[in-house]
Amino acid sequence: MNFCDYDLGGFFDEMFGENGQPRAAARPLARNMASLPPGELANRQIAADRALVQAGITFNVYGESAGVEKTLPFDLVPRIVPATEWARIEKGLIQRIRALNLFIDDLYHDQKIIKDGVVPTEIISSSKGFREQCIGLNPPRDIWCHITGTDLVRHRDGQIYVLEDNLRCPSGVSYVLENRRLMKSLFPEVFAASHIRPVSNYPIRLRDVLEYLAPDGVTPRVVLLTPGVFNSAYFEHSFLAQQMGVELVEGSDLVVSEGYVWMRTTNGFERVDVIYRRVDDDFLDPEVFRADSMLGVPGLMGVYKAGNVALVNAPGTGVADDKVVYAYVPRIIKYYLNEEIILPNVPTYICAEPKDLGYVLEHLPELVVKAANESGGYGMLIGPHASKAECEEFALKIKANPRNYIAQPTLALSRVPTMCEGGLAGRHVDLRPYILYGKDIFVLPGGLTRVALKKGSLVVNSSQGGGTKDTWVLADNPIFNEKDGDLKATNVAGAVA
Amino acid sequence: MLSRVADSIYWMSRYVERAENVARFVDVNLNLMLDSPSGADQQWEPLVNITGDHETFEKLYAKAATQQNVIQFLTFDRDNPNSILSCLRAARENARSVREIISSEMWLQLNTFYLMVNSAASSGKGFESPHEFFSEVKLASHLFSGITDATMTHGEGWHFGRLGRLLERADKTSRILDVKYFILLRSVADVGTPLDEVQWVAVLRSASAFEMYRKRHGRIVPKAIVEFLLLDSEFPRAIRFCLNAARDSLHAISGTPLGTYRKPAEKLFGQICSDLAYANVDDVMNQGLHEYLDALQTKMNSASTGIYERFFAKRMPETKNTAKERVQ
Numbered sequence: 001m002n003f004c005d006y007d008l009g010g011f012f013d014e015m016f017g018e019n020g021q022p023r024a025a026a027r028p029l030a031r032n033m034a035s036l037p038p039g040e041l042a043n044r045q046i047a048a049d050r051a052l053v054q055a056g057i058t059f060n061v062y063g064e065s066a067g068v069e070k071t072l073p074f075d076l077v078p079r080i081v082p083a084t085e086w087a088r089i090e091k092g093l094i095q096r097i098r099a100l101n102l103f104i105d106d107l108y109h110d111q112k113i114i115k116d117g118v119v120p121t122e123i124i125s126s127s128k129g130f131r132e133q134c135i136g137l138n139p140p141r142d143i144w145c146h147i148t149g150t151d152l153v154r155h156r157d158g159q160i161y162v163l164e165d166n167l168r169c170p171s172g173v174s175y176v177l178e179n180r181r182l183m184k185s186l187f188p189e190v191f192a193a194s195h196i197r198p199v200s201n202y203p204i205r206l207r208d209v210l211e212y213l214a215p216d217g218v219t220p221r222v223v224l225l226t227p228g229v230f231n232s233a234y235f236e237h238s239f240l241a242q243q244m245g246v247e248l249v250e251g252s253d254l255v256v257s258e259g260y261v262w263m264r265t266t267n268g269f270e271r272v273d274v275i276y277r278r279v280d281d282d283f284l285d286p287e288v289f290r291a292d293s294m295l296g297v298p299g300l301m302g303v304y305k306a307g308n309v310a311l312v313n314a315p316g317t318g319v320a321d322d323k324v325v326y327a328y329v330p331r332i333i334k335y336y337l338n339e340e341i342i343l344p345n346v347p348t349y350i351c352a353e354p355k356d357l358g359y360v361l362e363h364l365p366e367l368v369v370k371a372a373n374e375s376g377g378y379g380m381l382i383g384p385h386a387s388k389a390e391c392e393e394f395a396l397k398i399k400a401n402p403r404n405y406i407a408q409p410t411l412a413l414s415r416v417p418t419m420c421e422g423g424l425a426g427r428h429v430d431l432r433p434y435i436l437y438g439k440d441i442f443v444l445p446g447g448l449t450r451v452a453l454k455k456g457s458l459v460v461n462s463s464q465g466g467g468t469k470d471t472w473v474l475a476d477n478p479i480f481n482e483k484d485g486d487l488k489a490t491n492v493a494g495a496v497a
Numbered sequence: 498m499l500s501r502v503a504d505s506i507y508w509m510s511r512y513v514e515r516a517e518n519v520a521r522f523v524d525v526n527l528n529l530m531l532d533s534p535s536g537a538d539q540q541w542e543p544l545v546n547i548t549g550d551h552e553t554f555e556k557l558y559a560k561a562a563t564q565q566n567v568i569q570f571l572t573f574d575r576d577n578p579n580s581i582l583s584c585l586r587a588a589r590e591n592a593r594s595v596r597e598i599i600s601s602e603m604w605l606q607l608n609t610f611y612l613m614v615n616s617a618a619s620s621g622k623g624f625e626s627p628h629e630f631f632s633e634v635k636l637a638s639h640l641f642s643g644i645t646d647a648t649m650t651h652g653e654g655w656h657f658g659r660l661g662r663l664l665e666r667a668d669k670t671s672r673i674l675d676v677k678y679f680i681l682l683r684s685v686a687d688v689g690t691p692l693d694e695v696q697w698v699a700v701l702r703s704a705s706a707f708e709m710y711r712k713r714h715g716r717i718v719p720k721a722i723v724e725f726l727l728l729d730s731e732f733p734r735a736i737r738f739c740l741n742a743a744r745d746s747l748h749a750i751s752g753t754p755l756g757t758y759r760k761p762a763e764k765l766f767g768q769i770c771s772d773l774a775y776a777n778v779d780d781v782m783n784q785g786l787h788e789y790l791d792a793l794q795t796k797m798n799s800a801s802t803g804i805y806e807r808f809f810a811k812r813m814p815e816t817k818n819t820a821k822e823r824v825q
Contacts, residue, residue, distance in 0.1 A: 266500055
């Protein structure tokens with residue numbers, strides 16, 4: 001096959017440079033794909049799809065009849081990230097998570113950042129993610145956000161921006177691992193030539209983080225708490241529990257007694273020390289949060305406050321997911337770390353500020369407007385794709401509750417070649433790397449590349465027609481010879497040694 | 498092991514076994530019809546009795562049992578919780594909730610099994626080539642239990658699965674025996690006729706017991722058939738065999754030595770198994786087979802309840818340090 005008729009469409013393409021030639025990091029892959037007989041790529045795509053259905057790697061779609069499972073579409077052309085670029089992303093993410101953790105801790109204690117006038121108090125007090133029940137809490141080892149998935153995008157200018165933070169229960173990492181497993185079987189020869197950093201140790205690192213949080217002096221029992229088989233991410237919960245070798249529990253399996261959490265086993269009750277919970281704050285403990293929750297464990301927060309169980313992530317981290325709080329992150333980093341932000345935010349208009357609000361209402365057709373506390377692509381307006389009536393309707397919503405909205409310029413998300421009807425075509429992508437905060441901060445070299453499969457679409461969410469790709473982060477060494485794309489002989493020798 | 502997980506594995510196996518048994522009954526009855534003189538008793542109603550779902554059937558169909566509606570009811574009816582399709586849906590849901598515990602091969606097979614029955618339900622295959630369809634169901638079930646035995650650690654979870662499977666099997670064999678015996682001996686005129694023999698062979702076939710019976714007893718004699726299906730200790734679908742194995746699994750789970758008991762479930766199993774070990778088919782017949790089987794069913798139900806209460810029921814920890822500390 002050849003790439004002659006591949007159209008860059010005026011966007012930044014992750015695989016091809018402006019001259020239409022493969023970027024240095026993508027050359028081994030491009031060469032391999034070019035050498036395949038016609039139709040072979042499509043065959044491999046079919047093989048990948050079939051493998052996913054058979055293995056039942058599925059997610060549930062809300063709003064469709066119960067028990068409906070779908071496979072998450074997978075596209076076999078990976079996104080490739082060169083080593084130097086990744087080094088910067090990694091540094092930027094570590095900086096961001098460190099600052100956000102300090103920010104959350106401050107909010108639930110002295111609120112110095114508010115007293116110093118950096119973040120307005122009403123932004124925090126009106127945030128849905130701020131939990132008064134968490135004021136004064138001291139999570140084990142002062143870590144709140146143990147597991148984060150930060151969404152990154154690249155604009156037409158080639159710059160990588162942070163689009164949003166996910167500090168509650170970010171999902172998707174199981175697809176990173178499964179996609180990689182598939183890709184290794186589909187393109188073994190490219191893996192040999194490209195020096196791609198592995199992701200398979202994620203469950204081990206995750207378990208290390210979880211065990212690190214247990215009270216001293218015990219061999220901790222770690223469990224993963226799932227809302228149950230009807231949750232959209234149930235496959236992931238079950239997969240991670242299996243890969244980590246920990247028990248997968250539902251709320252009804254746990255019970256609080258005498259200041260500890262216990263799980264019901266066929267042989268009596270056994271104590272639980274660390275809970276990786278994939279249940280939202282709201283549903284964790286009906287005695288403290290929503291009283292109608294059937295998913296949580298009555299009394300859990302009491303045990304947590306007493307330090308007799310660790311919750312991962314800590315309750316209350318959602319405040320940093322708030323899309324208005326997001327707009328303050330550059331200032332938050334400056335305030336706590338006295339550093340400039342490494343990975344910039346997307347320029348953001350805060351509707352709660354009158355000047356910004358006026359601009360937003362006048363420029364709705366050019367902007368993307370997001371509700372502060374929604375995720376999954378819900379509650380947002382994409383100006384350039386919306387009708388006049390939709391814009392007007394949304395304007396009313398914004399005026400009614402300006403605090404709840406932010407707006408950003410419409411980004412021209414970068415694209416990656418993607419298998420479509422009629423061959424490869426560019427489709428827009430974002431990237432969600434996963435960050436673990438335990439003894440140190442670890443950024444998984446890879447991440448979930450989400451792709452908007454519909455032509456021209458910018459919405460990458462799985463619930464709305466998005467798919468995924470494997471993400472290849474290349475190792476520092478060996479270095480590519482820019483001229484011919486071959487490995488330098490010395491480095492090959494080094495790699496062998 | 499979590500109580501919920503044990504419960505799910507138990508029911509997963511039980512539902513797969515139930516689906517297999519329903520496929521057996523229907524298939525054998527279809528064959529039997531082919532051997533019946535035209536217009537002879539259309540024996541479809543007893544089939545509904547065997548599964549114990551007479552009330553559901555009457556509520557859903559409100560008319561006489563025919564081949565068509567009984568097969569629909571027992572095979573594809575989503576409103577009948579014990580139809581093959583419903584059983585597999587339930588088995589799969591249970592498996593899905595313990596996917597990280599069972600082997601991925603087991604999940605794959607159960608998923609494929611369910612998809613096969615589901616597509617037969619919508620394509621009408623069960624009616625077009627019933628024999629092929631029911632054979633596939635039986636085979637898929639055998640494959641599932643074979644994969645289970647070959648890929649899952651024979652630890653606590655596996656024993657719960659075996660417990661579920663064998664209790665279900667014992668229950669179904671006892672129902673076949675009860676219903677068929679009642680019908681066959683009702684028409685005294687038929688005793689000893691070729692038709693009678695054909696019917697008894699059908700009983701054996703529905704438990705896949707015909708060939709093994711021949712090796713053990715040779716001639717087709719009702720009393721020997723009862724003895725074989727009820728009291729044989731080596732034939733894997735005989736009630737005694739099933740209950741002995743279920744008892745062994747129960748003791749493997751609880752760690753209580755065989756021959757002793759700590760909880761009501763173990764006591765009940767011990768009693769049932771000794772009773773079957775020392776029973777004599779003549780005594781059973783004198784007492785009345787129906788009465789004997791009825792009492793046995795009651796005891797098996799109590800034993801199931803005992804298992805539920807011992808392992809699955811949601812209890813709260815007893816206070817003051819009686820909750821078991823985790824072993825370090």
